Amino acid sequence: MFKALFLLLLMGYFSFLSASSEFFIAQPLLNKIEKRYGLFAKRRTLALVDMMNNAKDHDERTKLTLVNDFFNQTPYVPDRETYGIPDYWATRLELIGNDKGDCEDYVIAKYFTLRDLGVSPKKLYMTYVKLVTFKASHLVLSYYATPKSIPLVLDNYNRNILPASQRNDLQPVYSFTGDDLFSAKQAQLGKLIPASKAQKRSWNELVISRKKE
Amino acid sequence: MTLFKQLSLMLTLFLVVILVSIMGLNFKTSTLFVQNQLYADAKNTAHSLGLSLSHVADPEDTSTMKTMMDAIFDSGYYEMIRLNDVEGKIIYERKTDVVVQNVPQWFIRKVPIENQTAFSDIMIGWNHFGTLAVQGHTGHAYQQLYGTLMDLIKIFCILGVIVFAVLYLLLSLSLQSLKRISAQAKGIINNQFIFEERIPFTTEFRLATIAMNGMVGKVKDIFDREDERLKRYHELKFKDSESYLFNRRYLTNKLPDYLEMDTSFPVGVFILFGFDALDRLKQELGYEAYRSLIVAFATVVKGQFEEPHTLIARLNESDFFLLIPSKESKAVIRRVEEVMRQMQEIIIQQEIKIIEYLVLGCGMGNYSQNDTLKTLLSRADYSLTQAKLRHNFAIDLNSDGENSLILGREEWRKEILLSLQESRIILASQCVLRIDKNESEVTHQEIFLRLVDQNGSVHCAGYFIPIATSLGLIDKLDRNMIAQVFNYLKTEEPTISMALNFSADFITKSANLEWLMEQLELFSRYKSTRLCFEVSNSIALSNPKTVTMVAKMVKKWGHRFGIDHFILPESGAGYLQEIDPDYVKANGEYLVEILFDSDSQSVRESLHNVMKSLNIIVIAVMIETQQQLKELQNVGIKHFQGSFIDPVALVQHKKMDD
Missing domain, CATH: 3.20.20.450 (EAL domain)
Known part of the structure; x- marks a missing residue:
């Protein structure tokens, strides 16, 4: 009886926190972003925070749309042009700062933003797919509302969020959870993530916190 | 405990601590590495097997999946491979017990290896099919770790022996100078004046050696100076300046030692040589002639009688006393005669005229513990007078003490x-x-x-x-x-x-x-x-x-x-x-x-x-x-x-x- 009451209270506290607490970025970090990437980058970051504050009280489907739309505004540029190497996994900060990226950069940014917005990482998968039309390898973010449901696909190529069953242009190959991809151990072992020196930085280097009210 | 032992013990302890620490750290690193490797291998297998399972066309066809899992399980080092469906129900599982050959049980007990399970989600198409769990086999890890430990022990043992040998050599070399200092210190304790010529290289030892040398030098100096002073005083006090023989004072001091009951000396021979008319000789031929005669006489007497225990002293200007312990007069009379013969020759050589007035006589006899300085001198004096009365260069044998030997x-x-x-x-x-x-x-x-x-x-x-x-x-x-x-x-x-x-x-x-x-x-x-x-x-x-x-x-x-x-x-x-x-x-x-x-x-x-x-x-x-x-x-x-x-x-x- 007491246990149930305690759980109820705890849930109430979290819903209160998510409903009321605002996202913000610490001023020193903002200054750093401005210094490193310029004023526009700072504005883009603030726009991200605004978007998150706007999305935070909506349902998960709306959160998906808002986040997908926000990051899909970033122009697609291959890694070779941006970073001078064939494959580079950029962090959310690098994507916003440089204002360009390729498929995995969108996936990473969307994944961390949705996590910040309270979407369970268990529902989010990074899926290697084959673009049937272009016969090319691609990475998308899949959202599973339940373990058995058909996932929604968050893609930078087709900017609409569609159920996977409607994405005949994509042929799924394999999926990983975000934890799998970003766990420090795997990063250190350099297995799933290219073991370039430049990759040895925190995935969550753009820290967006919530105010305690 | 010697310094060498103390240093050896200290360095040994130090070395053991260092070696054991390095070995421990090394082993810990190896353990971590093996653990990570075990997990990484499990993860790799989970993903690659997961990828293969995802491509099975029919989700209902678990037999193909099981075959795939069997193939991987049987061909590799795994403790467990398990496939769960989305609801967590086990679809298929392979397990094996950990049996480790060539690794002792205590090692397995003492060295825990964290065997993490690696997971991979299986998707068939866009659908979530289940989760694959893979656990690597710790036996392989234990074999690897045990081998590493044995290698480490071997290497450290060899290193230890080499280091100890080098250490022993170095210590022996650097402590050699300390051994010399110790010998010098022992010398000082035993009142020996050892002066260390080789100054050690090590500063502290060098200072100690220099200080000890200084101290030894000072003590030796005191000893030498005082010894010299004592000798000079002794000479002044107990030596006759003309003949360099002992004087009457010395005889008086020394005689009691000879006549003491409990020595081997209380019996022996006394001899008293006496000159007459030395004054006339001095007047007629001068002091030099007189002196050379005395020196010649002293030389002749010394030549005949100088033995470790013989006492030769000049009693006054003209009398010379000899004490020859543990001898009988019969045994030395030949030597006395030889003295007389040589003196006669010397006097004749010097000036034939002297022989007319210069008289040399000799009185001798056996003495015993019954004699005192007084009786001995009066017996000698009496005997000398008797000799002089007879003729020049006469010898008188005093027989007063002859009966000292009661038995033959x-x-x-x-x-x-x-x-x-x-x-x-x-x-x-x-x-x-x-x-x-x-x-x-x-x-x-x-x-x-x-x-x-x-x-x-x-x-x-x-x-x-x-x-x-x-x-x-x-x-x-x-x-x-x-x-x-x-x-x-x-x-x-x-x-x-x-x-x-x-x-x-x-x-x-x-x-x-x-x-x-x-x-x-x-x-x-x-x-x-x-x-x-x-x-x-x-x-x-x-x-x-x-x-x-x-x-x-x-x-x-x-x-x-x-x-x-x-x-x-x-x-x-x-x-x-x-x-x-x-x-x-x-x-x-x-x-x-x-x-x-x-x-x-x-x-x-x-x-x-x-x-x-x-x-x-x-x-x-x-x-x-x-x-x-x-x-x-x-x-x-x-x-x-x-x-x-x-x-x-x-x-x-x-x-x-x-």
């Missing part, structure tokens, strides 16, 4: 051997006291031999020792004395140390020394009593090497060594430094002469300084009166022996009195 030589031999057999040689003793202000304590008691004759009368050493010496039986008597003392000490518990005298014959025969060594070794097994061993000054001077060896030998067993009848020789006190005795015994009269400066009425410190620098105690012997004791106390002597201090008494009698 062979009879004496039999008597001494028989007395040894019948235990008629008994012990007597006399105490040596340390008297400081009003307090006195017995330091030791000197042991003497006494002979009980067939009639039961007890005779002093002087009665039989001289003849025993001349018969070559003295070392037998010495052995008998040592054995008697050791036997006595076996049963008795005397609180006072005993002093035993060695004869020259005893210490010069190696068989005797070997025997002594055995006896001392045996004695040390059942007694820790400290004894004293003594030799006479003349033995120490004539056999310095043997005496040094004997002194070292007795000191090795914790006993003390002393020199009896001490009188400073012409060569100075250097020999004492070699022998390093604990004490010297000197005639009280002699000590007063050498220590008391009659000009300034004060104490001459030279002898004290020399003895102090060598850490030698001076014992005044033959103290017969209160007056003597007082005089010696005034000149700083604290140890005394003599009839006034404690009369000689038989050891057994003393025991009974107690």
Whole structure:
């Protein structure tokens, strides 16, 4: 009886926190972003925070749309042009700062933003797919509302969020959870993530916190 | 514990700690690496197998999936591979027990390996099919780790041996100079003046060596200076400036040592040479002629009679006295005749005319312990007068003491051997006291031999020792004395140390020394009593090497060594430094002469300084009166022996009195 009451209270506290607490970025970090990437980058970051504050009280489907739309505004540029190497996994900060990226950069940014917005990482998968039309390898973010449901696909190529069953242009190959991809151990072992020196930085280097009210 | 041992122990501990720490860290790193490797391998398998399972066209066809899992499980090192559906229900599982060959159980118990399970989600198309769990096999990891540990131990053992060998070499090298310092320090303790020529490289050792050299130098300087002063004073006091022979004063001082009952010297030959009309010679031929005649005479006499125990002294301008212990007049008369013949030749060569008025006579005879300085000189004087009355270069043989040998030589031999057999040689003793202000304590008691004759009368050493010496039986008597003392000490518990005298014959025969060594070794097994061993000054001077060896030998067993009848020789006190005795015994009269400066009425410190620098105690012997004791106390002597201090008494009698 007491246990149930305690759980109820705890849930109430979290819903209160998510409903009321605002996202913000610490001023020193903002200054750093401005210094490193310029004023526009700072504005883009603030726009991200605004978007998150706007999305935070909506349902998960709306959160998906808002986040997908926000990051899909970033122009697609291959890694070779941006970073001078064939494959580079950029962090959310690098994507916003440089204002360009390729498929995995969108996936990473969307994944961390949705996590910040309270979407369970268990529902989010990074899926290697084959673009049937272009016969090319691609990475998308899949959202599973339940373990058995058909996932929604968050893609930078087709900017609409569609159920996977409607994405005949994509042929799924394999999926990983975000934890799998970003766990420090795997990063250190350099297995799933290219073991370039430049990759040895925190995935969550753009820290967006919530105010305690 | 020596410094070498301490350093070795410290470095060993240090090295062991370092090696064990490195080994521990290394092993920990290896363990972590193996653990990570185990997880990474499991993860790789989970993903690659997961990818393969995702491509099975029909989700209902679990048989293909199981086959795939079996193939991977059987071909690799896995503890478990399991496939769960979305709801967590096990679809298929393969497991194996961990059996590790060639790795001891204690190792598996002591080294826990965290075997993490790697997971991978299986998607068939866009659909979530389930989760694949893979756990690597720890057996492989344990084998790898155990191998690593064994390799580490081997390498560290080899390293340890090499490091210890190098360490030992380096320590031995750097501590060599310390060994020399230690030898020098021991030398200083033993009153030896060792000057270390090789100055060590290590700063601290260098300073210590320089300081010790400085100290040794200073002490040696004091010793040399005082020794030189003492020698000079000795010469002034006891030497005749014309003949360089000893003077009357020396004879007066020394004679009591010869006539003492308990030495081998109380019998022997005295000779008195006397010139007449030396004044006329001086007047007619001048001082130089007179002097050269005296020097020539001294040379001739020395040439004939100079032996370790012979005493030659010039009594006055014209008389020369000789004392040859342990000899009979018959044995030396030829040498006296030779002196007379040579002198005759010298005088004739110098100036034939002198022979008309210059008379040289010689009176000689046997002396015994019954003689005193006074009787001896009057007998010699009488005999010399008789000789001079006869003719120039005449020799008179005084027969007053001829009956000193009651028995014939062979009879004496039999008597001494028989007395040894019948235990008629008994012990007597006399105490040596340390008297400081009003307090006195017995330091030791000197042991003497006494002979009980067939009639039961007890005779002093002087009665039989001289003849025993001349018969070559003295070392037998010495052995008998040592054995008697050791036997006595076996049963008795005397609180006072005993002093035993060695004869020259005893210490010069190696068989005797070997025997002594055995006896001392045996004695040390059942007694820790400290004894004293003594030799006479003349033995120490004539056999310095043997005496040094004997002194070292007795000191090795914790006993003390002393020199009896001490009188400073012409060569100075250097020999004492070699022998390093604990004490010297000197005639009280002699000590007063050498220590008391009659000009300034004060104490001459030279002898004290020399003895102090060598850490030698001076014992005044033959103290017969209160007056003597007082005089010696005034000149700083604290140890005394003599009839006034404690009369000689038989050891057994003393025991009974107690």
